[in-house]
Amino acid sequence: MQEKATFGSKIGLIAATVGSAVGLGNVWRFPAETQAHGGAAFLIVYILCVLLLGIPVMLGEFSLGRGMKSDAVGVYKKIAPGKAWWIAGAISVTASYLILSFYMVVSGWTLEYFVQSVTGNLFADSSLTQGLTGIEAQDMKYTQKMQEYIASDNAPLIFTYIMILINLAVILMGVKKGIERLSNVLMPILFVVLVIFCFYAFTMPKFGEGISFFLNPDFSKINMSVVVNALGQAFFSLSLGMGILITYSSYFPSSTKLVKTSFTVSLLDMLVAILIGVMIFPAVMSFGLEDHNFAGASLVFVTLPEVFAQMPGSQVWSILFFLLLFVAALTSTISLAEVMVAFLCDRFGLKRQSSCLIVVLPLFVLSSLCSLSQGSLSSFTIFGKTIFDFLDTFATNLLLPLGAIIMCIYLGWFAPKDYLKRELTNNYSFRSVMTPIVSFIIKWCAPLLIGVVMVSQFI
Ligand code: PFF
Numbered sequence: 001m002q003e004k005a006t007f008g009s010k011i012g013l014i015a016a017t018v019g020s021a022v023g024l025g026n027v028w029r030f031p032a033e034t035q036a037h038g039g040a041a042f043l044i045v046y047i048l049c050v051l052l053l054g055i056p057v058m059l060g061e062f063s064l065g066r067g068m069k070s071d072a073v074g075v076y077k078k079i080a081p082g083k084a085w086w087i088a089g090a091i092s093v094t095a096s097y098l099i100l101s102f103y104m105v106v107s108g109w110t111l112e113y114f115v116q117s118v119t120g121n122l123f124a125d126s127s128l129t130q131g132l133t134g135i136e137a138q139d140m141k142y143t144q145k146m147q148e149y150i151a152s153d154n155a156p157l158i159f160t161y162i163m164i165l166i167n168l169a170v171i172l173m174g175v176k177k178g179i180e181r182l183s184n185v186l187m188p189i190l191f192v193v194l195v196i197f198c199f200y201a202f203t204m205p206k207f208g209e210g211i212s213f214f215l216n217p218d219f220s221k222i223n224m225s226v227v228v229n230a231l232g233q234a235f236f237s238l239s240l241g242m243g244i245l246i247t248y249s250s251y252f253p254s255s256t257k258l259v260k261t262s263f264t265v266s267l268l269d270m271l272v273a274i275l276i277g278v279m280i281f282p283a284v285m286s287f288g289l290e291d292h293n294f295a296g297a298s299l300v301f302v303t304l305p306e307v308f309a310q311m312p313g314s315q316v317w318s319i320l321f322f323l324l325l326f327v328a329a330l331t332s333t334i335s336l337a338e339v340m341v342a343f344l345c346d347r348f349g350l351k352r353q354s355s356c357l358i359v360v361l362p363l364f365v366l367s368s369l370c371s372l373s374q375g376s377l378s379s380f381t382i383f384g385k386t387i388f389d390f391l392d393t394f395a396t397n398l399l400l401p402l403g404a405i406i407m408c409i410y411l412g413w414f415a416p417k418d419y420l421k422r423e424l425t426n427n428y429s430f431r432s433v434m435t436p437i438v439s440f441i442i443k444w445c446a447p448l449l450i451g452v453v454m455v456s457q458f459i
Contacts, residue, residue: 019331038221063423065249072243088406092243095399107329108160114322210282241404412443
């Protein structure tokens with residue numbers, strides 16, 4: 001049996017965990033959701049979801065991972081030997097792998113846009129719009145580019161493969177030398193780029209209008225489905241229910257203060273999401289693009305390039321932005337891949353190198369299918385959805401909450417008495433006011449609320 005790896009420093013473990021949390025969810029889901037669903041009113045609901053459910057569930061995962069020092073399945077095998085609770089872990093490992101297969105494709109797009117920004121091709125005239133000017137021509141140009149870069153077959157495939165290989169290189173290097181070292185370099189870069197953008201946004205003529213467009217509170221928009229969205233977004237953004245936090249916390253040293261770590265990670269994740277909004281909306285307003293589509297890929301791959309094209313120093317801004325996006329995506333894909341790598345190492349006693357290869361080889365096939373489902377395989381559907389959308393819905397809406405609910409039921413009702421308390425207080429070495437609150441939420445509120453959210457998506 002190999003010795004269990006650990007993160008080498010406090011900063012390193014925070015950087016890696018924040019790296020997992022900060023991802024495409026922060027950039028292309030959060031700003032659009034907030035702007036569309038009541039601005040600051042949505043933000044309040046979102047913050048409540050993070051504080052009241054996200055952090056307790058995160059602490060549940062941390063306590064299992066750090067306490068049992070094993071992979072997402074192994075923690076249940078160790079804490080409840082001979083019982084079927086490990087199925088919760090198996091669901092999470094499956095969810096993380098399926099999510100990885102399409103997340104890798106989207107990460108490939110971010111790399112492709114980064115490269116196209118560096119070469120300047122992103123701003124070159126397209127065949128449709130040669131010589132034309134005006135917003136409509138720009139729309140056409142960037143929509144056509146998106147078709148080329150995302151909905152075609154070859155280029156997105158190549159960038160997906162490059163992304164898989166970069167992931168492979170990092171996970172092969174291991175926890176300390178690969179994941180931690182990379183996060184220590186990339187996370188500060190991400191924050192610096194974000195701050196540069198926010199300063200620039202602050203100098204824009206319509207900074208105030210942009211912020212009020214983003215955050216203007218409208219409580220009339222808050223209804224049950226918005227709350228469901230906010231909770232889903234919180235889970236997605238904090239990487240919950242996927243075994244990621246169980247896996248990463250199994251690398252935490254026993255002195256790590258779990259409550260403090262969970263607050264730091266969640267608040268930094270939220271800060272990034274809000275700053276992304278602060279950077280996007282004043283720019284969008286200042287260039288008159290506020291009636292554009294802010295949802296998903298269109299925001300990132302059409303609207304924002306249009307904004308950059310109008311800014312002085314277009315190329316520099318788009319290089320910086322797609323660098324930020326690439327960094328966010330990379331540290332998240334690595335955490336998703338690590339769940340399966342840890343599972344194979346711990347469950348089957350495999351060497352890290354063999355596990356990495358076993359994880360990556362089928363990924364080439366699965367991710368290729370997801371990538372092609374945006375192009376020539378788009379007419380191939382499962383239950384009326386493309387392969388990409390099917391995996392997204394199945395893993396994100398069903399497997400992810402299911403894994404989280406079973407974990408909460410186990411920890412709340414069946415785990416050894418005081419297990420949570422012992423983990424949250426590092427073996428009773430200090431007191432924590434959070435313990436009874438977290439225990440209560442994990443026992444009652446989390447399973448009920450996550451259950452309601454899960455069911456409501458299917459009715
Ligand atoms: N939390 C990251 C994001 O918001 O993009 C990465 C991520 C992990 C997303 C796991 C989704 C997921 F299921």
